[in-house]
Amino acid sequence: MTVHASYRLALVGNPNCGKSALFNALTGGRQKVGNYPGVTVERRVGRLHTQGGSAIDLIDLPGSYSLSPRSPDEEVTQKVVLGQFEGELAPDAIICVVDATNLAFHLPLVLELKRLERPMLLALNMMDLAERDGIVVDVERLSAELGMPVVPTVAVRRAGTRSLVETLTSGVDELRARADEAAAVSAELPRDARALRREARRIARAAVLSEGVEHRVTRLLDTVFLHRIAGPLILLGLLFVMFQAVFSWAEVPMNWIDAGMVSLQHFGSSGISNPQLRSLVVDGIIAGVGSVVIFLPQILILFAFILLLEASGYMARAAFLMDRLMASVGLNGRAFIPLLSSFACAIPGIMAARTIDNPRDRLTTILVAPLMTCSARLPVYTLIIAAFIPNRPVLGAFGLQGVVMFALYLFGIVSALAIAAVLKRTLMRGASQPLLMELPKYQMPILRDLALGLWERARIFLRRAGGIILISMVVLWALSSFPPPPPGATEPAIYYSAAAWVGQGLQKIFAPIGFNWEISIALIPGLAAREVAVAALGTVYALSGTDDAVTSSLVETLRHAWTLPTALSFLAWYVFAPQCLSTLAITRRETNSWRWPVFMFFYLATMAYIAAGLTYWIARAVAG
Amino acid sequence: MDAIVTIRDLGRLRPGDSGRIAGLAAIALPPEQEQRLLRMGFAEDARIEVRHEGPVGRDPIAVKVDGIIIALRRRDAEAILVEVDPPR
Numbered sequence: 061m062t063v064h065a066s067y068r069l070a071l072v073g074n075p076n077c078g079k080s081a082l083f084n085a086l087t088g089g090r091q092k093v094g095n096y097p098g099v100t101v102e103r104r105v106g107r108l109h110t111q112g113g114s115a116i117d118l119i120d121l122p123g124s125y126s127l128s129p130r131s132p133d134e135e136v137t138q139k140v141v142l143g144q145f146e147g148e149l150a151p152d153a154i155i156c157v158v159d160a161t162n163l164a165f166h167l168p169l170v171l172e173l174k175r176l177e178r179p180m181l182l183a184l185n186m187m188d189l190a191e192r193d194g195i196v197v198d199v200e201r202l203s204a205e206l207g208m209p210v211v212p213t214v215a216v217r218r219a220g221t222r223s224l225v226e227t228l229t230s231g232v233d234e235l236r237a238r239a240d241e242a243a244a245v246s247a248e249l250p251r252d253a254r255a256l257r258r259e260a261r262r263i264a265r266a267a268v269l270s271e272g273v274e275h276r277v278t279r280l281l282d283t284v285f286l287h288r289i290a291g292p293l294i295l296l297g298l299l300f301v302m303f304q305a306v307f308s309w310a311e312v313p314m315n316w317i318d319a320g321m322v323s324l325q326h327f328g329s330s331g332i333s334n335p336q337l338r339s340l341v342v343d344g345i346i347a348g349v350g351s352v353v354i355f356l357p358q359i360l361i362l363f364a365f366i367l368l369l370e371a372s373g374y375m376a377r378a379a380f381l382m383d384r385l386m387a388s389v390g391l392n393g394r395a396f397i398p399l400l401s402s403f404a405c406a407i408p409g410i411m412a413a414r415t416i417d418n419p420r421d422r423l424t425t426i427l428v429a430p431l432m433t434c435s436a437r438l439p440v441y442t443l444i445i446a447a448f449i450p451n452r453p454v455l456g457a458f459g460l461q462g463v464v465m466f467a468l469y470l471f472g473i474v475s476a477l478a479i480a481a482v483l484k485r486t487l488m489r490g491a492s493q494p495l496l497m498e499l500p501k502y503q504m505p506i507l508r509d510l511a512l513g514l515w516e517r518a519r520i521f522l523r524r525a526g527g528i529i530l531i532s533m534v535v536l537w538a539l540s541s542f543p544p545p546p547p548g549a550t551e552p553a554i555y556y557s558a559a560a561w562v563g564q565g566l567q568k569i570f571a572p573i574g575f576n577w578e579i580s581i582a583l584i585p586g587l588a589a590r591e592v593a594v595a596a597l598g599t600v601y602a603l604s605g606t607d608d609a610v611t612s613s614l615v616e617t618l619r620h621a622w623t624l625p626t627a628l629s630f631l632a633w634y635v636f637a638p639q640c641l642s643t644l645a646i647t648r649r650e651t652n653s654w655r656w657p658v659f660m661f662f663y664l665a666t667m668a669y670i671a672a673g674l675t676y677w678i679a680r681a682v683a684g
Numbered sequence: 685m686d687a688i689v690t691i692r693d694l695g696r697l698r699p700g701d702s703g704r705i706a707g708l709a710a711i712a713l714p715p716e717q718e719q720r721l722l723r724m725g726f727a728e729d730a731r732i733e734v735r736h737e738g739p740v741g742r743d744p745i746a747v748k749v750d751g752i753i754i755a756l757r758r759r760d761a762e763a764i765l766v767e768v769d770p771p772r
Contacts, residue, residue, distance in 0.1 A: 125724070126723045130720065130723075162751045163751075164725075165751055168723070253719060253722040257722065258727070261729075261750070283736075286735075286736040286746065288738075291739055292739050381739060383743075383757070384740040385740075387757075392757075393744070494717060494759075494760040495744055495757050495760070496720055496754065496755075497755045498724070498752055498753070498755075499753040
């Protein structure tokens with residue numbers, strides 16, 4: 061066997077073939093996630109070692125139904141496989157992953173890939189499900205028909221992955237030789253989509269010895285989840301439980317983090333003698349970063365729900381149920397998935413809009429995605445709700461705080477739909493894209509994959525806390541500490557600082573909608589990342605209060621410093637809040653022009669101002 | 685032997701109806717859309733079975749084709765002609 065330093069292998073397959081689960085099983089935590097240059101398609105690479113000692117770099121390509129791309133995702137797959145992607149070497153061999161329970165549907169892509177005459181290997185995945193359904197596949201026959209090695213795998217249990225690795229070890233060279241043998245056959249492969257399907261069906265019929273019975277669980281669950289009355293009720297109930305969970309389950313770990321931060325502050329206060337340095341560490345860094353990190357439990361719970369809905373196969377059902385509603389605003393059910401992901405973060409949401417191939421539908425979805433309440437807005441909502449909304453029971457089972465939170469989410473959703481409808485009738489006029497969407501079979505989510513996904517989110521969030529948020533906090537601290545107060549000053553130090561000048565200047569714009577200068581200044585770093593507004597308030601109030609106020613919690617402070625109308629106005633502002641810089645940057649990248657991010661910024665800023673103003677004036681009139 | 689063959693478009697079928705795809709109505713079907721339907725398995729001779737309907741206006745529908753389930757709107761399903769199985 062020739063010893064190569066490293067092989068580059070690409071995993072290719074239809075969406076829902078279990079490809080990513082296989083990738084996770086093969087590479088475990090040793091994967092790097094990045095982006096392909098110039099496009100925002102995720103690039104996942106993982107390294108594994110064979111028994112022979114050679115290293116394999118495994119690339120997980122985006123799921124693709126065929127090599128004629130219909131979306132940016134599929135285009136990346138096509139170009140990388142063909143070796144036409146700039147800056148990306150052609151893979152030494154292709155591992156094509158298919159779902160053993162749906163061979164006829166998955167084989168056309170295999171035949172298309174085979175036509176490329178590259179070294180290739182088939183991973184016959186989901187063998188456990190095939191066995192359970194009584195499906196028997198003649199692996200030898202399939203291998204003979206396709207002219208390539210076939211390895212049965214069960215990604216969920218890591219079964220077959222060892223033998224997959226061994227087949228890889230036995231040499232890409234051997235695969236190359238096989239590819240040459242097969243070249244004669246592949247030249248005769250049909251090019252036309254219809255003929256390709258016919259050939260796929262013929263091979264599937266030849267190789268599948270027993271068709272088995274259909275996946276019974278999926279059929280059963282669908283009669284419930286897609287039921288005309290029960291279906292929508294279950295969806296609504298699921299969303300409600302999700303938001304209640306975010307609010308109540310997170311409480312305990314959040315209290316731990318809070319307690320940890322307070323003791324850190326005590327430790328810092330007593331341990332650092334230089335007053336300037338002590339102020340920077342205690343008031344700037346610990347108070348600022350701490351007030352963001354505390355929301356990690358809520359964000360993880362929200363992501364856990366979304367990952368669970370995706371992995372179980374339910375997400376596509378939700379899109380099915382929502383299609384008619386989306387159609388009424390000129391979009392299709394597919395737009396529901398990016399919008400639901402936007403509840404976690406607008407960035408993956410906007411990226412998920414890539415599955416919509418009609419450019420006008422896609423742009424509309426991107427433009428309204430920031431209206432879905434992202435997890436970064438949660439800290440702001442949570443803080444204000446905790447400070448101003450009493451947690452008394454409503455309708456017996458639910459807390460008023462949870463209900464207000466739900467109402468804020470609902471307000472975001474309704475606004476998103478209304479604006480989408482307006483956009484589709486004005487700027488984005490045109491026929492909408494037909495819905496054509498696979499409803500994958502239900503699957504038990506794999507705990508390991510879920511944990512990997514959550515770990516990735518936590519890392520991204522904490523990196524933000526350590527990066528952009530930390531920097532904003534230090535800058536804000538400097539602005540609020542300098543110039544120092546004159547001797548004999550009567551007010552807290554911050555009243556004499558640069559921050560106060562900026563805040564008071566901005567307040568001229570925001571006073572009509574009830575914002576004080578502390579809020580006005582918090583809005584600026586809030587542009588960098590929304591949750592920073594909370595940290596900024598923490599910094600501003602910690603500095604503007606007396607020594608006691610530094611250690612007392614922000615909730616207490618706000619309760620005394622703000623009126624109810626101001627608090628409600630601030631909430632309304634944040635429903636529309638001109639998005640964080642990262643959202644604008646991703647919109648720029650996804651739309652390939654500055655026009656749309658600029659448009660997005662101004663339309664949202666205008667809406668935020670009007671909504672906050674109306675809320676403030678109405679609340680004042682009502683509260684007297 | 686019963687030689688009568690009923691051809692209907694998929695857009696009119698109800699859950700429980702099944703049959704074989706007789707063809708795609710080439711008229712009024714943009715080539716782009718034809719390719720989309722083909723790659724999701726809506727090709728001649730494929731067995732289909734209507735499974736579910738959406739909650740509002742019985743739209744969209746979920747159709748089993750080539751072993752997988754695809755959701756599409758009734759309007760778009762009109763282009764797919766089905767040789768309907770006789771009722772059992």
